[in-house]
Amino acid sequence: MSQTVVVDIVRIAVILGMFLGCVAYLVWVERKLLGHIQIRVGPKRVGPYGLLQPIADFVKLVSKEDLTPPNAHRALFRLAPAIALVPAILSIAVIPFGGTIRVLGREMPIGIADINVGLLYVFAMSSMGVFGIALAGWSSNNKYSLMGGLRSSAQLISYEVSLGLSVLGVVLLAGTFSLREIVAAQHPIPFVALQPVGFLLFLMASSAEIARIPFDLPEAETELVAGFHTEYSSMKFAMFFVAEYANLVTVSAMAVTLFLGGWNGPFLPGPIWFALKTAAMLFLFIWVRGTLPRYRYDQLMRFGWKFLLPVALLNLLVTALIVALSGGEG
């Protein structure tokens, strides 16, 4: 038993370390890509090709003054970044990165945990993030923060409904919540082929969930300066930042798991396929950020409630009808 736990701890620490490393370098990749989209070169000063930039950023942020505004609600102000960060990290727990691997004579699935309600767990964790943002906005006692916090809360909960509905088609086809089994169900054909509408809905709803352009209203800097984290400095700011990029990675990984066949793929080992597909998704998100303007708040709400929600419901019903008529074989 104790040996299992030690193996678990090591395995989880390795995965967590890799995940945080990915998140840190995602910032570099995004800056570099955006740079090239915008005919700039992006970071290049720190290390070759600016590769040490994330480390330099970290050193800078950690050595900054950590201020708590006197009028803020102190406890909540300090707790909010942690509430944003912890669920963001936790949601990677159930994502399967690959098939199984033999370590110390035991077959182990590549991933942290394999639970039968994996999908529900991811949504539970991702909806926790809104608390961090709402509390940060309210506790700062700053008008921009408050408006940013309110907007974010309203936006995140509005799109969560559509997000939940958009993946139901996949659940219907796979008949399970376990992400591992969902991936297994996509062995010959990834679900994106059977659920193209669901995939697009998922992309739109999840961009709104992680507040990416064109739905990045919580941080609409031209209106609200920095939105809910206006008052945050030093590592507290960094934690929001890490949470944001961690969510971006998680969403990309979820899109791969649910729609793009997960680690399935010919020739290459599973985890490599998984990494490649996730990287492609991340590229898509960054590309969109370099291209589109931002919705206005009321347009965002209207889009979510009047377009996304009905289409998601319709998609679900049509899928159910087809499944029922075709004798349940997908």
Next chain:
Amino acid sequence: MSEVRTEEMVLNMGPQHPSTHGVFRVELVTDGEIVTETRPHIGYLHRCFEKHAEHLQYTGIIPFTDRLDYLSGMNQNFGFVLAVEKLLGSEIPERAEYIRVIMAELNRIASHLMMIGHMGTDAGAITPVLYGFRDREYILDLFEEVSGARLLYNYYRVGGVIADLTPGFVEKTRKYLDYLERVLNEFDQLLSENKIFRGRTVGVGVLPPKVAVDYAVTGPNLRACGVNWDLRRDEPYSIYPRFKFDVVVGREGPGVVGDSWNRYWVRVQEIRESAKIVRQALDGLPEGDFIKAPKSIRPPKGSEVYHRTETPRGELGYYVISDGTPTPVRVKVRSPGFVHISAIPAFCTNMMVADLVMAMGTLDFVMGEVDR
């Protein structure tokens, strides 16, 4: 039972705010996301231009005019030297006239490119502004060639311009104008035809023509309201009557006349029109002197003049009074940005904060000329 209402929140936008385009402050009274009242405050960039001018000789004032609207220094120079020449009644060489128009129009293109790019930023698109910078860069290179400066040119002189065009300037400019046409199509794809961008600008911040005229709004902002008025055509100065160009006026569809969309669109089209003027001027560019400097710049005692020109931002007027010395008694600037800011409370109410940003951004004021 008294009605429970949302408490109105007084919100400051500026002076240190990403979207006030300089150190401009506007006080907003907001109810939720809706702005119910706006109160602009100016003066953060006051540099006593007019007082300085009373202690400088005429030529010494020219570099100060560059700093009024630092995005279109050539146009600011232009207006001032025209005013002084009107006082003196002096003639200037043909070639100088052409060079002046070429520079002013190129600067108009550069200024509008910046405005278009920044509108993208206001709408949340982070890329167009850098494309705007890229395309403006070529113009700045051209300016650097002829004047030695990239931003504050100090190029116009009473009687002409300080230096002749460099060899190759004409060809380079022609090449640039060809390139610009392609680039404008790129902007159209990136912004003008983008559904989200249209959603953010169409019908937003509608400035009714009557309000615009009452507040003396000028330039592209006035034309976007459907008022057909351009000083280059209606009160011609320099050699503008020789050139063929259209005055672009705001139109219905996809936008509403007077909205942010039209203010954007008018500027995009004006770039095309300016390019036309530059082409014609390059074709007709005569040989000859580029300056015929007067022996001394001492306008007659008691003479005064108000001369207005069309800058990228609107009507720029210089009111100059002379007492017969080489130093003016008074120089008053009528800057378009100042007037436009005063119109903000008149039409920027009952809109969302995001719309206010768009509406203010499309007015395209530069605080340097507002505060002077």
Next chain:
Amino acid sequence: MLSDFLPIGILFLMAVAFAGIALAAPHLITRAHPTREKMLPYECGIDPVGDARGRFSVHYYVVAMMFIIFDVEVVFLYPWAVAFRQLRMVGLVEAAVFLAILLVGYVYLWRRGAFEWD
């Protein structure tokens, strides 16, 4: 079954530890030098007028209520989706009835302008 969740527990402890260290680290490395201006809430360089914690627009609450209604709907649909292969047509009809009832509420909200913001 419960042991499946053990790795998640370990990850949770690690995440909390990471967050805790991140919160504490700046205090160990640097020291805050507060001044009056630095500690003011940021309002573009102007001393803030009034408090940020006023009553805010009721519309945000409406959105929250809509969320509760529709998210519960989604939660009901989740087990239905998993069990759909057993339920088949019966399940489809049941879900259709359930959604039809919700549709009434949805149409009501739409017509009352709950999705608009003015």
